[in-house]
Amino acid sequence: MASRYDRAITVFSPDGHLFQVEYAQEAVKKGSTAVGIRGTDIVVLGVEKKSVAKLQDERTVRKICALDDHVCMAFAGLTADARVVINRARVECQSHKLTVEDPVTVEYITRFIATLKQKYTQSNGRRPFGISALIVGFDDDGIPRLYQTDPSGTYHAWKANAIGRSAKTVREFLEKNYTEDAIANDNEAIKLAIRALLEVVQSGGKNVELAIIRRNQPLKMFSAKEIELQVAEIEKEKEEAEKKKSKKTT
Amino acid sequence: MAATFFGEVVKAPCRAGTEDQEEEEDERRETAEDREVRRQLARKREVRLFRRQTKTSLEVSLLEKYPCSKFIIAIGNNAVAFLSSFVMNSGVWEEVGCAKLWNEWCRTTDTVHLSPTDAFCVFYHLKSNPSVFGSCPRRNMQVTVLTCRHVTDYKTAESTSSLHSPFLKALKTENFKEPPCCSLLEQPNIVHDLPAAVLSYCQVWKIPAILYLCYTDVMKLDLITVGAFKPVLSSRSLKGLVKNIPQSTEILKKLMTTNEIQSNIYT
DSSP, X not given: OHHHHSSSTTOOOTTSOOHHHHHHHHHHTTSOOEEEEEOSSEEEXXXXXXXXXXXXXXXXXXXXXXSSSSEEEEEEEBHHHHHHHHHHHHHXXXXXXXXXXXXXXXXXXXXXXXXXXXXXXXXXXXXXXXXXXXXXXXXXXXXXXXXXXXXXXXXXXOSEEEESTTHHHHHHHHHHHOOXXXXXSHHHHHHHHHHHHHTTOXXXXXXXXXXXXXXXXXXXXXXXXXXXXXXXXXXXXXXXXXXXXXXXXX | OEEOTTSOEXXXXXXXXXXXXXXXXXXXXXXXXXXXXXXXXXXXXXXXXXXXXXOOBOOHHHHHTSOOSEEEEEESHHHHHHIIIIITTSSOEEEEEEEEOOOTTSSOOOSXXXXXXXXXXXXXXXXXXXXXXXSSOOTTOEXXXXXXXXXXXXXXXXXXXXXXXXXXXXXXXXTOOSOOSSOBXXXXXXXXXXXXXXXXXHHHTTOOEEEEEXXXXXXXXXXXXXXXXXXXXXXXXXXXXXXXXXXHHHHHHHHHHHTOOOOSSBO
């Protein structure tokens, strides 16, 4: 049945599916994992970096992009689609600032991106954007926000979420480990993001990229050394926890 | 010719009957050139057996002389990675021969210098227990097939986003009496390609065979997908062949890093 109703985006199947939108969600799963965590005073975005070819310039292979000084996003899926969406969002951020003399709220820009994606699920001859995005930032009121959009054009606010390959495994890890203690301070939130990623990243800490935004501060990308330090701390904590466990059993 | 709403061009049936008949007659006449092309294609499609180290060709009868009690076949990169890191790293496996073939679906037209990623099959046997491997049907032989399919191939009433992939399903022949290591594939239990051919062959020749099929949403080489095959290590066919599991995980990680294919379409 699917093969007759998945040719054109504007066609519903008899049981109400928009197959092209569902297939676009499969395209998102082909991108590497991205995780977002909303702390009390910090928002964290962690992504699995793809290994860069020898002759490729690493700076041009970025999964985390700033949309404005106080908002940034990570995506998973088709690279070219992401570039188009990010460009439109950046223009909208500046246009909003010039018209209304206020920076965009995280919810506003998320709604803009989601509306853009939805338009492409309802036009003839166009296919949906094959990306999901995690959008984080602080509003003027100082409250941290994390939103997730998907190819269908829906968006929701989350406390923590993951997109891309093995997102389900990471989400289950977060459901178990996202507690008030885990986000008690900034460092704990950062460690939670890295631990969630390490569940599914194939080659350990060197393939993890991390970005944070603190209240009233611009986006900060972590260097490879800083990430290594965090990973080393996490491994030490794991060892200590295992030692305690074995002591309890003996 | 007619154009549809979606821009496809569809060949409409021709109402001028005589035009069609002439075209058909031309196609039916086979020239010597056609026969020569067909002969060359048949030669290209021959399956060749040989020893990789010496590059000498191998007769099928030589392979048949090896007796066999267990035949394990892995199809696809994740299944092969599982077998290489978990089974073949314990004990010494000797390469007995390999089979190379080409057909119209292969991406390269060069049939002489096929690379290891092309249609390729290598036969190994365990040095310490040479009865583990073989190629001809024997009644006391047990066949295990490992392969992967994309989760969208799994027929279910639920949506694929609610399935916890990767997961393992089994399909066995009538003569396979042992319990499988995972649940059986539910109806409609349809499998395709080489695993289906192997199972059909075994069912016809009454050979006990089982297919372990891993449904995953990552078709390229992936640690989590390979990990989904672990329950198979407890099966009788693989027990005794697996010794060092932590070392296997290390070997697997190394395989991952050496086999990463660059693609810039998805980030």
